[in-house]
Amino acid sequence: MTIGELTITKGIKTGVAGMIRKMVRAYAGVPAAIVPAQYFTGNMANGLYAILNSGLPGDGLAHNITVAATTVATGADTPGSILFTGLDINGKIISESIIPLQDSTVPGLKAFAKVTAMLQSGWIIAGGNDTIVIGFGEVVGLPDRLSATTDVLLFTFTTAVVDAPTVVIGDELCENTVLVPTGNGAKKLTVIYQS
Secondary structure, eight states: OOHHHHHHHHOOOHHHHHHTOSOEEEEEEOOOOOOTTSSEEEEOOSEEOOOSGGGOOSSSSOEEEEEEEEOOSSSOOBOOEEEEEEEOTTSOEEEEEEOOOBTEEEEOSSOBSEEEEEEEESOBOSSSOOEEEEEEEEEEEOSSOOSSGGGEEEEEETTEEOSSOOEEOOSSGGGOEEEOSOOOSSSOEEEEEEO
């Protein structure tokens, strides 16, 4: 039955009918285990970083970028920022700037299906090249832009239903994401949503 037929034959209340007059879609994938060093490991420095693994997370999904910085020798470097350029899940060019935090991991907010460039600027050394590790995290991008977080109707991971999933929405497609509990390359993620 179509939504229209359900509205007529099943007597859906006006408010609810208005809420579900969108396409109901399903998105499924098998998120890889987080790889903190998927894209780069080395000394912090200004300029372009050489990208490992063709800039791909390796599971065919779009993930957020993570940046870990570790202080080396005496004093913490001034990290500046790293500008990431890449593609969203639909192949559109996107970018995000992340400021590393000494001795911590900073997660990005946008979901990248591929990273094509990583440019650091504003870095100032303070006694030894601090190390930088760039990879991907637990945030997975959705293939559609949502109007509200409540557009996610059902979220399952492996065989478990996640009652209160972390859903983020934004103006750009890459800002519409869900947080995966912990991927290991074997557990299936399924998101049923309306858009």
